[in-house]
Amino acid sequence: MKRKAMILVVTAMAVIGVASAANYMYEKSSIKGVGYRNLEIIISTQSGQNGAKLVEKQSGSGNVITSKIEVEAERQLHPTTAGNGLEGYECFYWNGNYNSDYPMDYINFTSEQELEYMPVSYQTGEYNQKWIDKLCVQNYKIGSVMTEMYSHAEHLQKNSEVKTRLYGDNMPSACCTGVLEANLNSNIIGVAHIGWMSRDPAVNIKGRHDEYGRSVEDLTGVFSIEKFIQLWGNSTCGQVSVDWLPCA
Numbered sequence: 001m002k003r004k005a006m007i008l009v010v011t012a013m014a015v016i017g018v019a020s021a022a023n024y025m026y027e028k029s030s031i032k033g034v035g036y037r038n039l040e041i042i043i044s045t046q047s048g049q050n051g052a053k054l055v056e057k058q059s060g061s062g063n064v065i066t067s068k069i070e071v072e073a074e075r076q077l078h079p080t081t082a083g084n085g086l087e088g089y090e091c092f093y094w095n096g097n098y099n100s101d102y103p104m105d106y107i108n109f110t111s112e113q114e115l116e117y118m119p120v121s122y123q124t125g126e127y128n129q130k131w132i133d134k135l136c137v138q139n140y141k142i143g144s145v146m147t148e149m150y151s152h153a154e155h156l157q158k159n160s161e162v163k164t165r166l167y168g169d170n171m172p173s174a175c176c177t178g179v180l181e182a183n184l185n186s187n188i189i190g191v192a193h194i195g196w197m198s199r200d201p202a203v204n205i206k207g208r209h210d211e212y213g214r215s216v217e218d219l220t221g222v223f224s225i226e227k228f229i230q231l232w233g234n235s236t237c238g239q240v241s242v243d244w245l246p247c248a
Contacts, residue, residue, distance in 0.1 A: 005051070023075040031067040035120050036060070036127035044141075045075045045105035052107045052164050053138040060131030065114040073081065077104035077168050080155040106165035113134040114157045130190065131156050141166035142178035142211065149221040153190035160184050177233030181240060182225040196229050 018184035025043060033189070039058040054073070119128035131153035138145045144164075150156050166178035184194065195216035199209040230240065 025073045027073070028070045029068065031064055033071060034063050035122070036085055036129070037064060037067075040070070041071060043071065043073045043107055045073060045107065046077070050140050051077070051105050052140070052166055053136075054107050054109060054119035054162075054164075055134070055136045056109070056111070057134045058113075058132065060115060060117060061120050061127035061129050062118040062131070063116040065116065066112060067115070068110075068112040070110045071108070073105075073107040075105050077105050077166075104165045104167045106163070109135075109137070109160070109162045111135070111158070111160045113159075115153065115155070117154045129155060133158070135160065135162070136163055137162050137180060137182070137199070139164045139166055139178050139180045139231075140201065142231065142233040143201040144178075144180045144196070145180050146180060146196040146231070147193065148182070148184055149193040150186070150188055151191045151193075153188055155189040156186070157186075158184070158186035160186075172217065178234065179237050180229070180231040182227070182229040184225065184229070186225045187223070188219070188225065189222050190220075192223060192225060193217070194225065194227055196231065198231055 027246045029040075031037070037058065037060060039056070041054070041056040043052075043054040045053075054071070056069075073226065100173075113133065115133075117130045119126065121127070133148075133150045133156060136145065137149040141233075141238070146162070148160060150158070156237075160182070162180075162182045164178070164180040167176065180196075188191070193216075196214070197211065198213040199211050201209070203209055215229075
């Protein structure tokens with residue numbers, strides 16, 4: 001009898017542990033200094049090829065004049081009991097958007113960077129790496145992805161704002177299914193790669209995802225870059241959520 005009671009207690013503790021997982025994530029940082037830096041941020045609102053994903057990686061040596069990052073993410077959706085889609089919780093959320101009455105998964109990311117390359121040496125060793133900054137954001141609900149990548153950078157100054165959100169399968173068919181928006185401004189001495197792609201989340205008769213749009217741009221040298229990217233599930237997604245008219 002005692003053994004059964006212990007098993008029940010352990011099972012209850014396991015269930016409580018799953019239920020109390022960190023579904024809301026927030027981080028804000030400000031870094032300045034001289035030396036070597038290696039940064040990695042990974043966020044996923046759902047497991048597998050579902051939900052929204054974000055990966056940010058940065059590394060290099062030299063002068064970190066300014067590095068400010070703010071990221072916020074929340075998992076408000078949960079898999080259905082059938083395992084074939086995402087439903088919303090019974091409670092409602094207000095976020096100022098058109099579909100504010102419906103729960104959603106979302107990721108908001110802003111990054112302000114000014115980095116200068118130079119080799120540095122400390123007791124732990126020598127560090128001699130030009131700056132690399134990679135950002136990839138995916139929204140599986142609407143089959144959209146955007147990438148902002150800089151490498152071999154002797155100087156990098158950038159301001160990036162990316163927001164993505166997606167709604168559950170119990171939304172009315174005429175409503176917004178998801179959004180991925182980005183506002184990118186940068187000055188680079190090095191190599192830049194910026195692109196986005198939109199594919200049908202459903203497979204065709206050949207088992208492939210039809211591609212509806214793609215933009216890829218590669219730059220090597222000294223460039224000033226301004227890009228605004230807007231990928232919506234349909235035209236009912238309300239107002240643009242990122243600043244599309246930045247300071248010149």
